[in-house]
């Protein structure tokens with residue numbers, strides 16, 4: 383069963399971004415065909431396209447998925463908090479994907495500002511989904527600030543590199559067994575999604591690898607299947623890698639030939 387985030391049960395373990403698709407129709411088909419549970423939406427894009435009465439808003443309403451507004455493009459606590467407050471008003475949800483970008487080249491989260499903004503927004507009743515690094519101490523601070531979900535990156539946004547530090551992701555899972563953990567950003571291939579799900583993550587959020595694929599609808603479906611496969615593999619109990627060969631066929635006794 384897919385995880386519950388802030389008390390809301392998801393219908394799947396796949397969350398999609400809504401930017402960069404070749405057309406709104408392709409975006410809608412990708413979301414529907416893949417069974418994505420939620421989509422992120424940028425306040426900046428929405429207000430740029432006519433606000434709550436815009437065509438993009440109408441499209442989102444027709445998708446019948448949870449909306450996760452984000453603070454994409456924010457670089458300071460003040461910007462992120464203000465954007466979150468506006469998003470709550472516009473989208474009518476307390477959910478906010480909190481992004482505070484700290485580095486121009488890597489789009490790495492500014493984790494100090496992230497924790498501060500998370501605390502302010504949690505105190506105001508927001509359900510905060512923080513886009514963070516894979517750092518254990520930052521994760522602890524975010525939980526102390528009131529976050530009940532963590533969204534560590536596995537690689538820089540849009541890089542399609544896949545898990546760059548599986549050990550750090552594994553450590554996060556081990557230290558926070560009860561916290562929903564969603565890998566956000568950097569997934570490039572369905573096999574990357576399967577790999578992080580095999581580590582025991584609860585869900586993945588991705589955008590670029592689907593939106594920029596040759597066939598976004600087919601790619602969204604491929605990611606959906608990979609997420610389920612990785613999740614099932616984790617639940618089934620994976621074999622730990624070994625240094626030495628271990629015969630898989632019994633070697634004792636004698637072969638019998640008729």
Ligand SMILES: CC(=O)[C@@H](O)[C@H](O)COP(=O)(O)O
Nearest residue numbers: 399539540567568588589590
């Ligand atoms: C869609 C979103 O909210 C971002 O977190 C980001 O765009 C996801 O990263 P990728 O584009 O690398 O999948």
